[in-house]
Amino acid sequence: MPFARLASATTPTCRVGLGLAAVGRPGYINLGRDRDLGADRGVESLRARTHDLLDAAYAQGVRYFDAARSYGRSEEFLADWLKNRPDADDVVIGSKWGYTYTAGWSTDAERHEVKDHSLAAYERQRAESGALLGDRLDLYQIHSVTPDSPALTDKDLHARLAEAAARGLSVGFSTSGPAQADAIRAALAVTVGGEPLFRTVQSTYNVLEVSAEPALAEAHDAGLTVIVKEGMANGRLAGPDAPEALRSVAAETGLGRDAVALAFVLRRPWAGVVLSGAATTAQLASNLHAAVVDLTDEQVSRLAALAEEPHAYWERRGQLPWH
Template identity: 25%
Template sequence: MKYTAFHGYRVSQLSLGTIQLGMDYGIANTKGAPNEAEAFRILDVARESGINTFDCARTYGRAEEVLGNYFANKPAGDLIVSKFKYDWEPGISVETAWQRTTTTIEQSLQALQVSQIPVCLYHKGPGEPMEEVMRIVPIMIERLKEKGYIRHAGLSLYYSADAHGLDDSPYFEALQIPMNVLDQALITEGLLEKLHGAGKLIFIRSVFLQGLFFQSPGALNETLKPAIPFLEKIKTLADEHGMTVAQLAFGFIRDLPHVDSLVIGAENQEQIRTNLDLLRGPRLPDPLRDTLSNLSKHVPRQVITPGLWGK
């Protein structure tokens, strides 16, 4: 396991996303969230394998409670990354946002059973303009740090395009960005390199596009029908190179030089072991990476935006 140094913390190359431990989540999830005993066994397997970074949020059902109970009697050394939001609405005042922020942060602190969250990201919503984020969130971050509620701050973005201009902001030390083989705009535009060069800690999520890469065409709703030719092409490319779709999708992001950690969830212990195998897998050949880059340029926005799948 590789680690990235971040203000005294060691961030594992693979972070465990815990939304599946707190609620039913994912297009391919048919069993729902595990009970707490099984969640603890999943966390045990993760830590024993070298994973020391755990991603959660107040909106992830019981995820924070599960982590709080699990780590209550564990020695220090693991990194908890959580998120806050204040349910943005047009015209919201800074003071209203602050009231809502303190409520959710205090709930997170209680659930996680800590006095300070090491890394806390603002959880941007799909309809929230970035101008509003920049108007309000820096003030929230300053106040949260003044109260000692959080140590480091950042943004969890809904769209990868929202990352534009964030390299110049001193408030956002860490960024969590959706990215996968079909959503590569930040790479082709050179923005991912620019953000990392500015010292941002880069987490990438949605590597498997919430499980879409593993769905059969017949299981897709009308909104996702345009994804079929792209999914079929990915499967063909994987077969031609003697690998699985998971190996192709994971390896493409894993080998990017400007990514610090991949946030991957798990519903059971076996998925942790599978993700570790993917982490140790061979590099993708450069010609295959080039083909995937060209493929991504033609993907409709609705395919790479889970928030639009039900519409």
């Protein structure tokens, strides 16, 4: 398992990873992008920004980097960085297939990505990821599995994924939506030749959306590495409308709301890697303080009380504009 490398890391930030969703393409749903990225979102500008973030993350002990075929040119940017950083041979690289980027480097496209969990889509995107990342790709995940995804029942797809796993590629899946727990449990039941197919799960979990927690704990107990995404709720926990309880706990710790929100997730015993979705090096530095936040049980209880009903949470997320 590639993530076993993180277990021997000595830096406190080894359990924090960097996700490239916010910087691999000009448009995304995270709040505050006008402030974070400004008007210049050309390919070379975002390439340079991504490289700066990767440099800063590596220097501060981050060793997991997460991309996807649908994150614009994230794999390309990451591959360029790896070629220029031969010293970074200890990082773990993950990507995802199942969505195709369709925005054409525009922030106002009618559709930014198209979902397809078919075997044909896997074969096409696996070749595309391989052409960019080669043998540096450690983990390949099905992007945003839901309970009705054909990826959970397609035996031919399972066989091809198992072949890739036999050649050394770790196979995982990510989840989205109010039924994340159902998708996780269905994926845990997928076997090939009597052996579990998936070795990792990546799910949304934050102080506002905790519904997947029991299923993520089950996945951890089954031996999967759990990766947590959207710990900042796409910027909702960092902006001016952040919940008062989060503000007060942050004031008590003397650190940022982002660090406290991510520390809440890091405190979960089943959480293996928690992703920062930073778009600037300053945000990244602040996010990484999460590794040293020491929350009391009382503070954790106050944060846990912020949880929303999952359908309401995902309905609001679905209304966030691409910008």
